[in-house]
Amino acid sequence: SAYVAVSQLLGLTLLVTTGAWLGCYRGGVAWHSPLQFNVHPLCMVLGMVFLQGDALLVYRVFRNEAKRSTKALHALLHGLALLIALVGIIAVFESHRTKGIPDMYSLHSWCGMAAFVLYLLQWLLGCGFFLLPGASFSLRGRYKPQHIFFGIALFALSIAACLLGITEMLLFNIRDSYSRFVPEGVLANTLGVLLVAFGLVVGYVLTR
Amino acid sequence: SAYVAVSQLLGLTLLVTTGAWLGCYRGGVAWHSPLQFNVHPLCMVLGMVFLQGDALLVYRVFRNEAKRSTKALHALLHGLALLIALVGIIAVFESHRTKGIPDMYSLHSWCGMAAFVLYLLQWLLGCGFFLLPGASFSLRGRYKPQHIFFGIALFALSIAACLLGITEMLLFNIRDSYSRFVPEGVLANTLGVLLVAFGLVVGYVLTR
Numbered sequence: 001s002a003y004v005a006v007s008q009l010l011g012l013t014l015l016v017t018t019g020a021w022l023g024c025y026r027g028g029v030a031w032h033s034p035l036q037f038n039v040h041p042l043c044m045v046l047g048m049v050f051l052q053g054d055a056l057l058v059y060r061v062f063r064n065e066a067k068r069s070t071k072a073l074h075a076l077l078h079g080l081a082l083l084i085a086l087v088g089i090i091a092v093f094e095s096h097r098t099k100g101i102p103d104m105y106s107l108h109s110w111c112g113m114a115a116f117v118l119y120l121l122q123w124l125l126g127c128g129f130f131l132l133p134g135a136s137f138s139l140r141g142r143y144k145p146q147h148i149f150f151g152i153a154l155f156a157l158s159i160a161a162c163l164l165g166i167t168e169m170l171l172f173n174i175r176d177s178y179s180r181f182v183p184e185g186v187l188a189n190t191l192g193v194l195l196v197a198f199g200l201v202v203g204y205v206l207t208r
Numbered sequence: 209s210a211y212v213a214v215s216q217l218l219g220l221t222l223l224v225t226t227g228a229w230l231g232c233y234r235g236g237v238a239w240h241s242p243l244q245f246n247v248h249p250l251c252m253v254l255g256m257v258f259l260q261g262d263a264l265l266v267y268r269v270f271r272n273e274a275k276r277s278t279k280a281l282h283a284l285l286h287g288l289a290l291l292i293a294l295v296g297i298i299a300v301f302e303s304h305r306t307k308g309i310p311d312m313y314s315l316h317s318w319c320g321m322a323a324f325v326l327y328l329l330q331w332l333l334g335c336g337f338f339l340l341p342g343a344s345f346s347l348r349g350r351y352k353p354q355h356i357f358f359g360i361a362l363f364a365l366s367i368a369a370c371l372l373g374i375t376e377m378l379l380f381n382i383r384d385s386y387s388r389f390v391p392e393g394v395l396a397n398t399l400g401v402l403l404v405a406f407g408l409v410v411g412y413v414l415t416r
């Protein structure tokens with residue numbers, strides 16, 4: 001549908017905008033370097049937003065494929081998203097250790113960690129109920145609405161965590177010039193708006 | 209139901225926590241004073257989260273009342289929420305003008321203003337479609353699912369805007385001690401978690 005096309009356009013713009021921000025204003029991305037922190041936002045936007053969002057859309061996009069195939073793709077994309085998000089989490093913890101910054105003090109880190117841990121849990125529950133042969137048909141039926149509600153809620157929480165991370169990064173780096181509408185601030189705000197728009201469109205498609 | 213009871217408990221805790229934060233650490237609330245800014249978070253949490261959330265629950269809580277009455281209550285509570293939110297918005301703009309701080313530069317202000325303006329629009333559309341006698345039954349039926357999707361999405365965006373506001377306030381006021389887990393930081397983070405929990409419970413009730 002047109003909405004799916006718009007979501008993919010927004011999703012790609014999201015990645016490009018994140019790359020442009022980190023590349024043009026934050027010195028780029030590298031492991032084992034002072035730039036290791038920048039791996040964090042890149043992986044989180046790619047994993048917890050873009051790939052998670054596309055995994056959610058699988059059943060809607062491939063309506064006419066076999067359920068076996070769409071289910072495998074849904075689970076695989078979420079698994080890939082989890083792996084990339086894990087790399088992003090390791091990057092920020094290593095970068096904090098290198099710089100001697102305490103862990104888990106901020107509202108962003110609380111919301112982000114909650115989103116990540118619950119996302120991992122949701123993935124395990126999804127595999128347990130829908131993939132393992134043990135779960136009965138009626139058990140699957142009772143779990144399914146919970147799976148869908150918490151899936152959409154976690155997607156929203158992931159986007160909220162990204163918005164908080166963007167705000168923190170701007171206030172850490174360009175505190176004094178942010179209120180003068182410098183290009184980096186406007187670009188990062190735009191990234192935030194794109195994240196919200198991507199969430200809205202994916203949510204709209206899922207609830208039609 | 210038990211979920212509605214939990215939502216109201218969370219909602220009241222939300223208001224108490226906001227009051228405790230502003231009262232114990234931010235000097236309290238007053239108009240025409242350097243404390244005018246503090247009217248902003250108080251009104252936004254009360255209007256855009258607590259009252260909006262309770263307005264959304266009206267049709268679920270009063271299942272057995274006449275539709276005329278629940279509809280009026282739903283519209284009135286949203287109207288009250290809008291008025292209180294307007295006071296909160298005026299407070300922050302006046303406080304910015306007094307202190308010479310530029311307007312609308314932050315991601316928080318962009319998301320917050322979008323949430324407020326779209327909330328006002330949703331209210332006008334709700335009145336237009338569901339209250340005025342002009343709209344036909346089929347028109348109401350076609351608008352209703354859009355009204356529900358955008359209503360829930362705006363509620364989520366309002367909560368996200370509050371989380372961003374909390375993060376900004378902490379980084380403006382306790383930038384250096386935030387990472388040392390000072391009580392104000394932990395209290396404000398807890399307020400953020402309570403906002404997310406309130407949103408989750410209200411969302412869960414609405415989608416059952």
Ligand code: HEM
Pocket residue numbers: 040041042044045048089092093096102103104105106107108109110111112113115116157158159161162163164165166168169
């Ligand atoms: C769902 C996505 C995200 C998750 C799950 C997440 C998770 C986390 C976690 C758990 C920490 C704490 C690390 C520590 O205490 O050592 C953290 C820190 C941080 N993150 Fe994220 N993050 C996400 C997205 C982002 C994005 C998109 C940005 C920036 C654009 C960002 C910026 C930061 C910053 C600046 C810190 C260091 C300050 C702090 O601890 O709050 N995060 N993140």
Ligand code: HEM
Pocket residue numbers: 056057059060071072074075078079119120122123124125126127130131144147148149150151152154155206
């Ligand atoms: C990792 C986190 C996961 C999240 C956030 C998530 C989220 C969602 C969402 C939002 C839906 C509704 C999709 C729609 O209505 O089109 C859904 C459906 C579903 N998911 Fe997941 N999911 C996750 C993992 C898994 C896993 C690992 C499996 C195992 C195969 C799985 C199996 C299913 C099934 C069977 C459905 C129902 C499709 C249908 O019959 O309409 N999910 N999931």
Ligand code: HEM
Pocket residue numbers: 248249252253256297300301304310311312313314315316317318319320321323324365366367369370371372373374376377
């Ligand atoms: C849905 C709820 C909220 C909305 C709609 C909202 C809206 C706004 C708007 C439009 C501005 C810009 C004012 C200007 O440019 O002159 C602003 C500023 C601000 N708000 Fe909020 N706000 C909300 C909740 C909160 C909360 C809960 C807090 C704090 C706990 C907060 C803290 C701030 C701060 C610190 C500013 C000044 C810095 C800035 O312009 O970003 N806001 N808010």
Ligand code: HEM
Pocket residue numbers: 264265267268279280282283286287327328330331332333334335338339352355356357358359360362363414
């Ligand atoms: C101001 C913002 C508003 C928001 C965010 C909002 C949101 C919502 C939501 C989320 C629902 C679904 C409730 C449920 O499923 O139990 C709903 C239902 C409804 N709202 Fe609103 N609403 C707003 C204003 C209005 C106004 C002004 C009216 C005019 C009377 C109105 C009339 C209705 C009606 C008739 C329903 C359908 C109830 C039903 O038949 O189940 N809304 N609204």
Ligand SMILES: O=C1O[C@H]([C@@H](O)CO)C(O)=C1O
Pocket residue numbers: 275279337338339345348349350352
């Ligand atoms: O005025 C109304 O319109 C909707 C619905 O009847 C339209 O199909 C509804 O619930 C009302 O109270």
